[in-house]
Amino acid sequence: MTNIVLFGKPGAGKGTQAEFLKTRYNLTHISTGDVFRYNLKNETALGKEAKEYMDRGDLVPDELTIKMLQDEVEKHPDTNGFLFDGFPRTIAQAEALDRFLESKGWKVNATIALEADDEVLVQRLLERGKTSGRKDDQDENLIRNRYVEYNEKTAPLMDYYQNQYKFYAVNGIGSIAEITERLSLVIDKIN
Ligand code: AMP
Numbered sequence: 001m002t003n004i005v006l007f008g009k010p011g012a013g014k015g016t017q018a019e020f021l022k023t024r025y026n027l028t029h030i031s032t033g034d035v036f037r038y039n040l041k042n043e044t045a046l047g048k049e050a051k052e053y054m055d056r057g058d059l060v061p062d063e064l065t066i067k068m069l070q071d072e073v074e075k076h077p078d079t080n081g082f083l084f085d086g087f088p089r090t091i092a093q094a095e096a097l098d099r100f101l102e103s104k105g106w107k108v109n110a111t112i113a114l115e116a117d118d119e120v121l122v123q124r125l126l127e128r129g130k131t132s133g134r135k136d137d138q139d140e141n142l143i144r145n146r147y148v149e150y151n152e153k154t155a156p157l158m159d160y161y162q163n164q165y166k167f168y169a170v171n172g173i174g175s176i177a178e179i180t181e182r183l184s185l186v187i188d189k190i191n
Contacts, residue, residue, distance in 0.1 A: 001106050002027065002081035002191060005088070007157065008114035010146045011121035011128070012172045013179060017114065018085045020180045025187060028076045031085040035068060036060060037134075057136050057145035059089055059153060066096045073100070081109075089154045094161075110190045111161040112183055114172035118147060 002025065006014040015031055022029040036054060039047030046068060053060045069087050076082070088094040101107050122143055129137030136142045161167040170182040 001079075002109050002187075003084070003101060003106060004081070004187065005084045005108055005111040005161070006114070007111050007161075008172060009116070009118070009121055009150050010143070011125040012114040012116050013176075014085045014114060016176060017180060017183055018083050020176070021183060021187070022083050024180075024184065025081070025083075027081045027083040028079040029083045029085060030069065030072045030087065032065060032069060032087040032089075033085075035072060054136065057142035057149065059149050062090055062092045062096070065089075066093055066100075069093075069097070070100055084108075088157060089150075091153075091156055091160060094157055108161075108164075108166060110186065111157070111167050112186050113158070113167070113169040114179065114183075115169050116172040120173065122147075 004021075004027070006018055006021075008014050015034070018029045018031065021027065036047070036050045040051055040054065041047070046064065049064055050060045059065075065087070069084075073082065084097075088097050097108065122140065125137045125143050126140065128134070136146065158167060168186045170179065170186065172179060174182075
């Protein structure tokens with residue numbers, strides 16, 4: 001069982017890299033952003049609750065997010081491990097994840113950050129917004145608000161995982177294949 005948290009700011013390439021890594025390491029990819037968007041599109045109760053936060057580029061409250069993540073994990077009892085993408089994003093989420101995995105005899109094995117400069121990422125997201133249809137990628141104010149949320153609530157997780165000796169960082173600038181190799185070097189080391 002190998003559980004990896006892919007960490008990084010919006011636009012850092014977590015989702016893109018997860019697509020390659022999940023095949024290479026036979027892991028279950030859970031993107032909380034994707035699950036929220038699916039619920040929004042299908043107008044589920046969860047989607048309706050999450051909508052106002054997502055529309056503003058704010059984080060969805062912890063209680064809702066943690067419950068949703070746990071439900072997703074429970075759907076894959078026989079997995080080799082998870083690739084968490086976009087979760088945890090607050091200390092409360094990280095603590096809940098540790099407790100939840102521990103209750104199953106599992107743990108977070110590594111947190112790997114994809115590092116890139118804010119201005120590069122803002123441009124990347126605006127580009128992505130032209131084709132993704134994502135409203136939160138089309139409005140620069142919403143994008144910048146997501147960075148404010150990141151700096152306030154998510155950045156402290158670096159210390160949280162560093163204190164557990166589980167934090168790794170790779171350069172998130174380069175070709176997709178180069179970055180996959182950088183991430184794989186870390187995963188091969190911890191395995
Ligand atoms: P993402 O696709 O990861 O950029 O997420 C899109 C949006 O979904 C975020 O701006 C938040 O509103 C919401 N979201 C995704 N993951 C989380 C999370 N772990 N905690 C709170 N909100 C989240």
